[in-house]
Amino acid sequence: MLLEKMLQSQGFGSRKYCQQLIKNGAVQINGEIIDNLKYKADLHGLEFRVYGEDYLYREKVYIALNKPQGYECSHQATHHFSVFELFDEVLMNRGLQCVGRLDQDTTGLLLLTDDGQFLQALTHPKKHVAKVYQMHTADPVTPEQAEKLEQGVELRNESGIFAATDVQRLAEHQLQMTVHQGVYHQVKRMLAAVGNKVEQLHRAQIGQLNLTDLNDLQEGEWVYLSAEQIEQAKIRE
Missing domain, CATH: 3.30.70.1560 (Alpha-L RNA-binding motif)
Structure with a gap:
C-alpha cells in the first residue's frame, strides 16, 4: 500500500496532509526516513514512526477502556466529559465508536472500535452477549x-x-x-x-472478557485488545 494511503487509513489526516508528512521527512520505517511519495509499505507487522512517535499498523482498532465516573459515551457531551476526550486525535480520526453505552455515573469496562461488524456483533439484540x-x-x-x-x-x-x-x-x-x-x-x-x-x-x-484480566487497567486508562481478547468479548451466553 502506498505510504500516504497507509497513513491516512491510520488516522493521520487527509491524503494531502499525509503527503506533506512524507515530504517533511516526518515518517520513518525501520529507522529510515521515507520521503518518497511512491514508497509502498508492507503492512504485515508494520511498525513506523511519525515525528518520533512509534505506531503499529492496525487494519482495525479494538480498545478496552476502564471508564471513569462523570464521562458520557457521546461525541458531543453536554453536561459531562466525553469518553472520547481520553483518546488522541489520530485515533479519533479513525471514527472510533463506543460498543454500547455506559451512563455517565457508571464505571467499568467499555469497548470502542472502528470496526462496524464487531460493533454489530456485540450490540445487536439477537446476539445476547453477556x-x-x-x-x-x-x-x-x-x-x-x-x-x-x-x-x-x-x-x-x-x-x-x-x-x-x-x-x-x-x-x-x-x-x-x-x-x-x-x-x-x-x-x-x-x-x-x-x-x-x-x-x-x-x-x-x-462476554468472557473481564476487566481484571486487562493488566490492572486503572480508571481512565485504555489498551488495545489482542485477537484472543476480541474473541472473548464476543462469546454469548
Whole structure:
C-alpha cells in the first residue's frame, strides 16, 4: 500500500496532509526516513514512526477502556466529559465508536472500535452477549429480590421479561449479576422493579472478557485488545 494511503487509513489526516508528512521527512520505517511519495509499505507487522512517535499498523482498532465516573459515551457531551476526550486525535480520526453505552455515573469496562461488524456483533439484540455488573444498592439486597431478578421482571415501555443470571449477593448492599440484553438503563430499572435502587454501578465483564484480566487497567486508562481478547468479548451466553 502506498505510504500516504497507509497513513491516512491510520488516522493521520487527509491524503494531502499525509503527503506533506512524507515530504517533511516526518515518517520513518525501520529507522529510515521515507520521503518518497511512491514508497509502498508492507503492512504485515508494520511498525513506523511519525515525528518520533512509534505506531503499529492496525487494519482495525479494538480498545478496552476502564471508564471513569462523570464521562458520557457521546461525541458531543453536554453536561459531562466525553469518553472520547481520553483518546488522541489520530485515533479519533479513525471514527472510533463506543460498543454500547455506559451512563455517565457508571464505571467499568467499555469497548470502542472502528470496526462496524464487531460493533454489530456485540450490540445487536439477537446476539445476547453477556455483561456482568456489580453494584452498591440503597437498601439491603434480600434473597427474595435476588430470586425475582433471576425469574425476570417487566420493565415499563419494554416488551418481554428481563431476567438476570448468576445473581450473587456479595454483601448486604452489594450485588453482582449478568444480563444478556441491553435496553436503556436496564440494570437500574430491574433493581427498581424489585423494590431496590442502584447507587453505584460498575461493569466488570463483557462476554468472557473481564476487566481484571486487562493488566490492572486503572480508571481512565485504555489498551488495545489482542485477537484472543476480541474473541472473548464476543462469546454469548
